[in-house]
Amino acid sequence: MIAVIADDVTGGTDAASACRGAGLRTLLSFGIPLSPADEVVNVHVVALKTRSIPAQDAVRQTLDAARVLLEAGADSFYFKYCSTFDSTADGNIGPVLDALSDLLNVGSVVTTPAAPSHGRTVYRGYLFVGDKLLAESHMRNHPLTPMRDSSVLRLLGAQTARRITMLDLPVVRDDSDLLQQKITDGSTCPRYLVADAICDDDLRRLAHAIRNERFAAGSAGLISAIARERARSEAAPPALPLPTRSAVVAGSCSEATLGQIAAFKQAGFPWYELDVLATPNPEALEADALAWFDRTPTDQPALIYSSRSPEELAKIQAVLGVERSAQIIEHATAEIAAALVRRGVGRIVAAGGETSGAVVKGLKLRTGLVGREAALGVPWIHFGDAFAILLKSGNFGDRDLLVRAATQTTT
Numbered sequence: 001m002i003a004v005i006a007d008d009v010t011g012g013t014d015a016a017s018a019c020r021g022a023g024l025r026t027l028l029s030f031g032i033p034l035s036p037a038d039e040v041v042n043v044h045v046v047a048l049k050t051r052s053i054p055a056q057d058a059v060r061q062t063l064d065a066a067r068v069l070l071e072a073g074a075d076s077f078y079f080k081y082c083s084t085f086d087s088t089a090d091g092n093i094g095p096v097l098d099a100l101s102d103l104l105n106v107g108s109v110v111t112t113p114a115a116p117s118h119g120r121t122v123y124r125g126y127l128f129v130g131d132k133l134l135a136e137s138h139m140r141n142h143p144l145t146p147m148r149d150s151s152v153l154r155l156l157g158a159q160t161a162r163r164i165t166m167l168d169l170p171v172v173r174d175d176s177d178l179l180q181q182k183i184t185d186g187s188t189c190p191r192y193l194v195a196d197a198i199c200d201d202d203l204r205r206l207a208h209a210i211r212n213e214r215f216a217a218g219s220a221g222l223i224s225a226i227a228r229e230r231a232r233s234e235a236a237p238p239a240l241p242l243p244t245r246s247a248v249v250a251g252s253c254s255e256a257t258l259g260q261i262a263a264f265k266q267a268g269f270p271w272y273e274l275d276v277l278a279t280p281n282p283e284a285l286e287a288d289a290l291a292w293f294d295r296t297p298t299d300q301p302a303l304i305y306s307s308r309s310p311e312e313l314a315k316i317q318a319v320l321g322v323e324r325s326a327q328i329i330e331h332a333t334a335e336i337a338a339a340l341v342r343r344g345v346g347r348i349v350a351a352g353g354e355t356s357g358a359v360v361k362g363l364k365l366r367t368g369l370v371g372r373e374a375a376l377g378v379p380w381i382h383f384g385d386a387f388a389i390l391l392k393s394g395n396f397g398d399r400d401l402l403v404r405a406a407t408q409t410t411t
């Protein structure tokens, strides 16, 4: 079994969808599973919410999850971080990689955030988002993890004392056994090999070269290739009916989400804006939002959001602070989601990684079945027939995704 530990909830759904799409039986747990799965699965994805927390807490939670998965029979491990390398200045990715390499007793670890199908490519160690370098993309303005450098080697180098070398494109594409040699040479001394990859075939080559390694790390790109290396078959999950009453909650401030919110409003559905500056109190924000929701028609999807443009966000953060404003919003959003479900909402669509983490916590969701994708990397997760959730990375999905997900009747 492949064990995947993701540093946030939407990262977990993205990775789970990639494995499911490769035809592997995939289980997704939110938080550390309390007991091993009672069914045979090829992949168990554990989605944590460690991306923005202090490194020592992230390490502890990740190791706890890894030990449970080892006990459940995992023979290889993947640490899923964000395809835009989201991490704080005190960086979790390096410390978590160090700790997992030690636990698993591995030397060389291949890693790349490349996910070409999501528009993330790595060339000469520099990470691109579409046609822009990471630090010139919208990720410069991320509320919690603004990315102001594009070099994966420098970003990772600031977070670990271990040696980092590059597997550049000519090596990745070499048809002799150079790639394999580079990976196994000196593999007894701990180090990270940051790989270039600009198309899926580069990831396929990497996955083939590391097929006997116990540990690798990166975004959904490399785990998708690893899953395909194992499965070599593709089976689409069956279409399933979706519970009728739906609601959307959004806290992502990414360009993609702002466009999706605008499309939802244009479609004429009811919407409500959480104003944390006017009401910097989660309970009061929740009460006002629910009073509004209780007046909306039950046959229409409703949207509740806190998302703001970078300029508006900067103003809010200057008054309330980055952490405090995010905490108030996340607390309110989690409670609102739980209250919506108590009011009969059977389908929640959440936009934003941290936001989704808060929603999953509010709803106390544990382990669900990975279903069909509503957009690339955004699968429906089913909890029996009565409840389904779609957790959308802020950056993912076309402009109509929120409208489509809130109104479609089957997956």
Ligand SMILES: Nc1ncnc2c1ncn2[C@@H]1O[C@H](COP(=O)(O)OP(=O)(O)O)[C@@H](O)[C@H]1O
Residues within 6 Å of the ligand: 142, 143, 144, 251, 252, 253, 254, 257, 276, 306, 307, 308, 313, 316, 317, 325, 326, 327, 329, 330, 351, 352, 353, 354, 355, 356, 392, 393, 394, 395
């Ligand atoms: N109006 C707001 N003021 C301050 N922080 C906000 C506001 N709206 C959302 N946030 C915070 O911004 C962060 C967005 O991150 P996230 O949900 O992970 O989205 P993404 O997937 O785009 O990264 C969350 O922590 C959220 O609470």
Ligand SMILES: O=C(O)[C@@H](O)C(=O)COP(=O)(O)O
Residues within 6 Å of the ligand: 008, 010, 011, 012, 014, 015, 081, 082, 083, 084, 118, 219, 220, 352, 353, 354, 392, 393, 394, 395
């Ligand atoms: O790798 C990715 O881009 C996603 O899987 C992911 O981790 C997204 O995180 P958020 O943008 O915080 O949703």
